[in-house]
Amino acid sequence: MQHPTPPQGGPAPRVRPPLLRHHGDHPVAGVCAGLARHLELPVAWVRLGMVVLALTGGVGLALYTWLWLFLPQERADGTADDDPELRRRLETGLARVREVGWPAVLGAAVVCVAVLVVVQALGADVDWQTAAPVGILVIGLGVAWMQADTAASPGRSRGTWLRIALGTALVLVSVLALAVDTAGPGTLWLGLLLAVALLAGLALVAAPFVLGLVARRERERTALAVQTERAEIAAHLHDSVLQSLALIQRRASDPETVARVARAQERELRSYLFDDPSQAPDALSEALRRVAGEVEDAHGRRIEVVAVGETEGEWLDPLVAASREAMANAARHAGDAQVYAEVLEDDQGAIEGVDVFVRDRGPGFDPDQLPADRHGVRESLRGRMERAGERCAYAPLPAAPRSTCTSTPRPSPVRRAASEAPTRERRAHE
Amino acid sequence: MSEPVTAVIVDDHAIFRAGLRADLDPARVEIVGEAGDVDQAVAVVLETAPDVVLLDVHLPGGAGGGGAEVARRVLERDPERRLLALSVSDAAEDVVAVIRAGARGYITRSASGADVVDAAVRVAEGDAVFSPRLAGFVLDAFRGTAAPDTTAVRPSGAPDASPVPTDRDAQDEELDRLSARERDVMRLIARGFTYREAGAELFISDRTVESHVSSVLRKLQLSNRHELTRWAARRGYA
Numbered sequence: 001m002q003h004p005t006p007p008q009g010g011p012a013p014r015v016r017p018p019l020l021r022h023h024g025d026h027p028v029a030g031v032c033a034g035l036a037r038h039l040e041l042p043v044a045w046v047r048l049g050m051v052v053l054a055l056t057g058g059v060g061l062a063l064y065t066w067l068w069l070f071l072p073q074e075r076a077d078g079t080a081d082d083d084p085e086l087r088r089r090l091e092t093g094l095a096r097v098r099e100v101g102w103p104a105v106l107g108a109a110v111v112c113v114a115v116l117v118v119v120q121a122l123g124a125d126v127d128w129q130t131a132a133p134v135g136i137l138v139i140g141l142g143v144a145w146m147q148a149d150t151a152a153s154p155g156r157s158r159g160t161w162l163r164i165a166l167g168t169a170l171v172l173v174s175v176l177a178l179a180v181d182t183a184g185p186g187t188l189w190l191g192l193l194l195a196v197a198l199l200a201g202l203a204l205v206a207a208p209f210v211l212g213l214v215a216r217r218e219r220e221r222t223a224l225a226v227q228t229e230r231a232e233i234a235a236h237l238h239d240s241v242l243q244s245l246a247l248i249q250r251r252a253s254d255p256e257t258v259a260r261v262a263r264a265q266e267r268e269l270r271s272y273l274f275d276d277p278s279q280a281p282d283a284l285s286e287a288l289r290r291v292a293g294e295v296e297d298a299h300g301r302r303i304e305v306v307a308v309g310e311t312e313g314e315w316l317d318p319l320v321a322a323s324r325e326a327m328a329n330a331a332r333h334a335g336d337a338q339v340y341a342e343v344l345e346d347d348q349g350a351i352e353g354v355d356v357f358v359r360d361r362g363p364g365f366d367p368d369q370l371p372a373d374r375h376g377v378r379e380s381l382r383g384r385m386e387r388a389g390e391r392c393a394y395a396p397l398p399a400a401p402r403s404t405c406t407s408t409p410r411p412s413p414v415r416r417a418a419s420e421a422p423t424r425e426r427r428a429h430e
Numbered sequence: 431m432s433e434p435v436t437a438v439i440v441d442d443h444a445i446f447r448a449g450l451r452a453d454l455d456p457a458r459v460e461i462v463g464e465a466g467d468v469d470q471a472v473a474v475v476l477e478t479a480p481d482v483v484l485l486d487v488h489l490p491g492g493a494g495g496g497g498a499e500v501a502r503r504v505l506e507r508d509p510e511r512r513l514l515a516l517s518v519s520d521a522a523e524d525v526v527a528v529i530r531a532g533a534r535g536y537i538t539r540s541a542s543g544a545d546v547v548d549a550a551v552r553v554a555e556g557d558a559v560f561s562p563r564l565a566g567f568v569l570d571a572f573r574g575t576a577a578p579d580t581t582a583v584r585p586s587g588a589p590d591a592s593p594v595p596t597d598r599d600a601q602d603e604e605l606d607r608l609s610a611r612e613r614d615v616m617r618l619i620a621r622g623f624t625y626r627e628a629g630a631e632l633f634i635s636d637r638t639v640e641s642h643v644s645s646v647l648r649k650l651q652l653s654n655r656h657e658l659t660r661w662a663a664r665r666g667y668a
Contacts (some may be wrong), residue, residue, distance in 0.1 A: 273521075274521050302540065304540075304562060304563070304622075306562050306563050306565070306566035306620050307566065308566050308569040308570050308573065308620070309570065309573060337622075338562055338621060338622030340562065340566070340617070340620045340621040340622070342569070342617070342620075345573075357621045359621050359622040359623075
């Protein structure tokens with residue numbers, strides 16, 4: 001139960017009429033009438049009280065103005081015209097001031113000065129030392145409050161901050177002036193000290209709340225970032241996986257296409273999920289995976305790449321191209337293949353070279369008995385590796401030496417492409 | 431044909447469990463249970479006590495530790511159980527975490543049904559099963575660097591007998607590197623050789639290959655080598 005029901009039979013709680021500016025009955029703005037209705041007092045008493053307050057230093061006037069600005073106007077049907085939320089009401093009140101803007105503040109100041117001058121001319125004793133600071137205070141507040149709404153929005157300009165600072169300075173100066181006037185300069189310092197001490201105490205009390213607020217905002221921002229990332233992943237999955245699934249459904253009767261689409265999609269998704277984005281795109285393992293993917297797509301076979309160690313550079317290009325040819329051979333003649341690449345290092349950790357092994361499960365071949373018109377192994381593999389440098393080599397590995405005299409299945413040949421890296425000194429010149 | 435080995439399939443996707451079940455030769459592997467999350471998996475495995483557990487790496491439930499948590503919790507209660515990790519993930523930290531938690535092998539899901547059966551039977555018999563990819567991870571993780579600890583690496587061709595560890599430090603050091611023979615075996619497995627083919631290549635029996643692989647598995651599980659702990663720590667299993 002979220003709302004406990006009031007006890008049965010008890011007297012219904014009396015509800016005061018809401019505090020609104022009165023719709024009908026008003027000589028000025030309906031403030032007194034509305035207040036009277038809310039307080040359940042005769043209107044005349046409230047008006048009388050307001051006048052009395054106005055005569056004692058203008059408090060009534062200030063109160064009236066304040067209420068005028070911030071009380072919602074009552075509509076003909078009795079409901080509030082304004083947003084009932086206090087915060088929104090404050091904003092609309094400020095908006096009302098802002099709508100009129102600078103002229104209102106200046107005009108109000110001029111009118112006040114004029115009224116005071118007239119009052120003095122009529123013989124009354126005007127305390128200018130009090131009136132001037134009060135005027136400055138009002139102007140300062142006006143200047144600062146007009147920025148309240150823009151300051152809360154993210155795109156605040158330097159002018160906004162300047163005006164807020166100016167308003168604050170005006171308010172502080174006027175408050176200080178009033179304080180000096182009433183207390184005298186001697187006590188002022190003590191007062192300032194007290195004020196600072198009080199503010200410090202308040203800050204201590206408020207600190208956890210403020211920090212909590214900041215932390216919560218930070219959390220909300222993080223949550224938003226996570227949500228954004230999730231949306232990005234969802235978008236990626238939609239663009240790739242869902243499209244592939246749709247394609248597969250449409251081409252369900254064509255197993256070769258289905259397998260190819262599925263394999264390409266798997267590869268793409270794997271690289272999206274597991275690859276280190278900081279890794280250079282021309283790194284050895286990346287390059288081998290890329291060409292393996294191309295061969296997979298072209299021949300509809302599965303080629304798994306395992307790479308140990310990592311290196312990069314142009315000197316790998318012939319090796320990668322030769323490996324691609326070996327993979328294509330395997331896929332064409334034998335089926336699925338296993339690729340193993342290892343970066344060789346010496347004792348000091350300097351790179352000595354790279355070995356790439358491409359292995360399949362096919363029947364194997366004898367490189368010396370290939371027909372003369374077959375260029376794959378001779379040119380693309382051996383020729384390419386030999387041209388790449390005198391220390392580069394391609395070796396079709398013989399079948400396991402003892403396989404002939406046993407009845408076990410003959411292991412297929414392992415084709416080896418071995419490339420030697422130039423020494424470190426030579427690489428620096430390239 | 432001997433009795434089929436009993437197995438439990440642990441995977442959060444029912445469709446994958448059904449597919450795997452259909453793929454496995456019932457004459458060699460008998461499925462005695464299935465589970466879809468960590469807690470369920472621990473309960474089912476402890477109850478049915480299968481010869482081998484086919485364990486997915488990513489699982490919901492429990493403390494969020496996935497397959498590695500299942501392995502740890504099962505082995506705490508029942509150290510005799512044997513687990514084979516079966517995952518679609520290529521990420522090194524996933525693989526290493528589940529192996530360090532006690533799984534005796536790792537193969538990828540793209541393996542054929544016959545491969546899975548072979549691996550399951552071998553793990554059930556107490557062997558270690560390394561896919562080419564796992565062998566690649568091992569070689570990468572135990573890769574010699576210019577760091578001082580590699581100065582102790584024995585030159586290749588040196589005798590393969592393990593020196594008697596004199597103290598705890600020596601033992602740790604022994605765990606932190608592969609012998610030349612173990613490295614050769616790992617290389618051949620990474621190249622796609624079966625144990626028998628690797629043995630023929632190295633002029634050793636496949637039982638010897640097997641014992642090298644088991645020894646590597648032990649190092650993988652016990653070594654405090656930097657790369658291993660880094661991978662494991664990233665997943666929360668230091």
